[in-house]
Amino acid sequence: MGLYISSPRSAEEIDRRFSEPGLLVVNPERKVQIIDISNAPFARPDLEGIMEAVKFIQEKQYPIRGTLA
Structure with a gap:
């Protein structure tokens, strides 16, 4: 999924690697x-x-962006 993976900064934080947010x-077309x-x-x-953006996308049929290589 392209998420960043981090190690805990201390033992109090968590005991294993974790993904950042x-x-x-x-969309409905998957x-x-x-x-x-x-x-x-x-x-x-x-x-x-994000919810406002999703409503805008649905209402205006806004296309997926950033698809040029």
């Missing part, structure tokens, strides 16, 4: 419409903003 929004991947725990996406 990531969010994938899949294609990934939005990707938000972070390499830090405090850079999580704003879920209210």
Whole structure:
């Protein structure tokens, strides 16, 4: 999924590797419409903003972006 993997900073934090935050929004055609991947725990996406974006995408039939190689 392309998530960043981190080791714990201390034994109090957690006892194993873990993934940093990531969010994938899949549209009704089962294609990934939005990707938000972070390499830090405090850079999580704003879920209210994401929900507004999803509504906009659905209402305006907004295309998937960033597909040029």
